[in-house]
Amino acid sequence: MTPSAENSSLAVSVAVIGLGSMGLGMARSMKRAGLDVVGYDITPAAVDRFAAEGGRGAATPADAAKDADIVVSVVVNGEQTETVLFGPQGAADTMKPGAVFISSATMDPAIARDLAGRTEALGLHYLDAPISGGAAKAALGELTIMASGSGRAFDTARPALDAMAGKVYELGEAAGTGAAFKMINQLLAGVHIAAACEAISFAAKQGLDLDKVYQVITASAGNSWMFENRVPHVLAGDYTPLSSIEIFVKDLGIVQDMARSERYPAPLAAAALQMYLAAAGAGMGRDDDSSLARLYAQLSGAQLPGSAKEPQSR
Amino acid sequence: MTPSAENSSLAVSVAVIGLGSMGLGMARSMKRAGLDVVGYDITPAAVDRFAAEGGRGAATPADAAKDADIVVSVVVNGEQTETVLFGPQGAADTMKPGAVFISSATMDPAIARDLAGRTEALGLHYLDAPISGGAAKAALGELTIMASGSGRAFDTARPALDAMAGKVYELGEAAGTGAAFKMINQLLAGVHIAAACEAISFAAKQGLDLDKVYQVITASAGNSWMFENRVPHVLAGDYTPLSSIEIFVKDLGIVQDMARSERYPAPLAAAALQMYLAAAGAGMGRDDDSSLARLYAQLSGAQLPGSAKEPQSR
Structure with missing residues (x-):
């Protein structure tokens, strides 16, 4: 599994920290692009999975980062990112001068600024x-x-960005700007999923033909990217998690924390967060985020496709 | 202005009740398609405007409807529609047996069912x-x-529908279904405008480049038809009413009335309605619905394009 000395001296060397569904795909994309990729995950089985397909594994973030030109962190939030960098056996202990840390987690921009400052100081x-x-x-x-x-x-970072991304928005020099753009997107995404579920279950409550509702709305001014993408899960009665309720409990939680600290009222995001919390509290936290439609149905007696077989989740 | 007897015996005859910006356009489209159109509006100046361009005016809904094969009602709500049909000098007094009343106002489906029943009984x-x-x-x-x-x-109704519409969704036999589909669309549209304004002003509060935010979001999962359509008004600082705050005070009010009577919780629509009410209360009721962004800016100190010259609206 160890690449030859010749190979590693030629190829850009990348460490991927976090080999979940996102990180594994990113690691594979970079390997495919010819980069020299080493992977680490807090779960040994995830490292084994990567190793089994010919990837190189590491035992700690520090171990993964020590010869890397680029460290790509693919963890869940700001806290985990801080641990990856500055925790015991953290990547910052071993990264080479001039190497770059690419942080992909969704987090409060203030945390991104803090982590960037501490990293750059090294x-x-x-x-x-x-x-x-x-x-x-x-x-x-x-x-x-x-x-x-x-x-x-x-x-x-360019070789890694080129291998991982179809589109890179370059949003300026200041750390925190990338995070802030992501949070604006998540505010909208979270509200739009909740609105889509509120609307489609309201249509069900009125006995409307839901396939026709989908056809009309996706061609009308009420459409959103999320309505178009998530309502088919509801129409199929399939709540297999592609993205979970808990993701938006987290992300709209960050939006609320940011808004509170900036004295910015965000009532739409607040109302949406309450619905994700209710869905999580009702036992659907790990189900697809379109499960909000099931929550609305439970709260109103609306009949959704497949809902007869769903109450097991309570 | 009176058409020849020969002409009126050949052409389908249509009465348009309500010659505001929507009704006038619809009347013109039908004239252009060769229909014999007579127009009425509660405001005599609106009838005069139609007459000045060669349209035929009427003095009351009953007068307009008396020889019509088709009556198109283009008023604001269910109450006005009831008045057009059954009020003093109402259209139902004079419509010919077999003529059709096309109701285009946004209203509670229960009102649409009631009006349809009373009309069909005649x-x-x-x-x-x-x-x-x-x-x-x-x-x-x-x-x-x-x-x-x-x-x-x-x-x-077909000749009128063909002349007025690019797309007609045929949603079944039951009156109220058209109204219900429209309310689902308005729930989403109203929430999405509020979310767009909450998000773009939140971006402004954080000092982000708003043109870049527009570019990134419209290409991302946070996009909506309304974000794409309304945020340019905010970026231009132009709140000339294309659709007003008061429209969504009305339409989300209908959504809330329907939801309350059906015991359906609709917290996203409820939160959005509060913001439209606040904008109307702050003096922006007749301004463009994207004025919600100015409301968020006033409540948070966010700086929007053109906002320095806007506080006149308070």
Whole structure:
């Protein structure tokens, strides 16, 4: 599994920290692009899975990062990112001067600014680079990345960005800007999923033909990317998690924390968060985020496709 | 102005009740298509305007409707529609047996069912046919119409529908279905405008480049038809009313009334309605519905384009 000395001296070397559905796809995309990729995950089985397909595994973030030109962190939130960098056996302990840390977790921009400052103080580069697109796009190397950082950070990160992304938005020099753009997107995404579920279950409550509602709304001014994408899950009665309720408990929670600290009222995001919390509390936290439609149905007696077989989730 | 007897015996005869920006455009589209159109409005100046361009005016709904094969009602709500039909000098007094009443106002489906029942009891047809698309599409004869009614109602209405609409959704026989589809669309549209304004002003509060936010979001999962259409008004600082705050005070009010009577919780629509009420209370009721962004800015100190010159509206 160890690459030859010759190979590693030629190829750009990348460490991927976090080999879940997103990180594994990103690691594979970079390997496919000819980069020298080493992977780490807190769960040994995830490292084994990567190793089984010919990937190189590491035992700690520090171990993974020690010869890397680029460290790509694909964890869930700001806290985990801080642990990856500065926790015991953290990547910052071993990264080479001039290497870049690409942070892809969704987080409060203030945390991104803090992590960037501490990383740069060590002579390292930091790219604030949240991702969007889901596991399928990760596997294809077609993610959308909303990135901010110094020119040097972008230059050093470029081979990884090219391999992982279909589109990279370069949003300026300041860390936190990438994170802030992602949070604006998540505010809208979270509200739109809740609105889609509120509307389609309201249509069900009135006994409307839901396939026809989908056809009319997707061609009308009431459409959203999320309505178009998520309502088919409801129409199929299939709540297999492509993205979970808990993701929006987290992300709209960050929006609320940011808004509170900035004295910004965000009543739509607040109302949506309450519905995700209710869905999680009712036992659907790990189900698809379109499960909000089931919640509305439970609360109103609306009949959704497949809902007769669903109450097991309570 | 009176057409020759020969002409009126050949052409389908249509009465348009309500010659505002929507009704006038619809009347013009039908004239252009060769229909024999007579117009009425409660405001005499609106009738004069139609007459000045060669239209035929009437003094009351009953007068307009008396020789019509088709009566198109283009008023604001269910109450006004009831007055047009059954008020003093109402259209139902004079409509010919077998003529059709096309109701285009946005209203509670229960009201649409009531009006349809009373109209059909007189030997007339009723088409529950809310419209979408705005004044520009009305003028071009390219509205979207969400219609329900009997086969006879559709058949009789066809020449008018063909002249007014780019797309007619035929949603079944039952009156109220067209209205219900329109309310589902309005729930989503109203929530999405509020979400767009909450998000773009939140981006402004954080000092983000708003043109870049527009570019990124319209290409991302956070996009909606309304975000794409309304945020440019905010970026231009132009709140000239294309559709007003008061429209959504009305339409989300209907959604709330329906939801309350059906015991359906609709917290997203409820939160959005509060913001439209606040904008109307703050003096922006007749301004463009994207004025919600100015409200968020006033409540948070966010700086929007052109906002320095806007506080006159308070």
